[in-house]
Amino acid sequence: MLGSHPAIEIPQSTKYAEEMRKWEAHHSRFGAPGRPFVFRDYPKKLYKCERVEGKGIQIVGSYDVENDEQERNLNSRGFFELQKAHDLVEKEQTEHGILAAEREWQIQHGRLSEKAVAEVRAAEDAHGARHLPDVPETPIRRRGRKPKTTAVA
Secondary structure, three states: OOOOOOOOOOOOOOHHHHHHHHHOOOOEOOEOOOOOOOOOOOOEEEEEEEEEOOOEEEEEEEEEEOOHHHHHHHHOOOOEOHHHHHHHHHHHHHHHHHHHHHHHHHHHOOOOOHHHHHHHHHHHHHHOOOOOOOOOOOOOOOOOOOOOOOOOO
16 A cells, blocks of 8 residues: 555645545544544453462453443453453452451451361461451351241141
8 A cells, every 4th residue: 555654755735645634533644634533432342350379460351342232241250441350359359358357356356266266277278368358157056956846827
């Protein structure tokens, strides 16, 4: 193509430059744009971010969407625009840190029994995470008789 090589200078007064300006939406080397810029929502790229050990928050997946139905579908799977995807991971990690700190405070101030502390430490070791948001509950077996059931007449 005539004007695609960077070393070839096209004067703005030529017919070629006039034609090229008709199709441009931004200023270019052919001159002022001839077509007004119109923002369009789609196509759009959505990203999924996660914390990668030793590397911080990284992009782990991306998709191109063509309409709002696809966007809603991918939003339900954790794909968002880049800044929002990054912020969601930051928010989640902050919340996990707060929950872990509150649980540690309860342990330090004697709010949990020794058996509960042992369960918490075992769950943390098994999970291998720095911030475990919650500890899976262990069912407690009740001793004694079962409560009577009342029959409805």
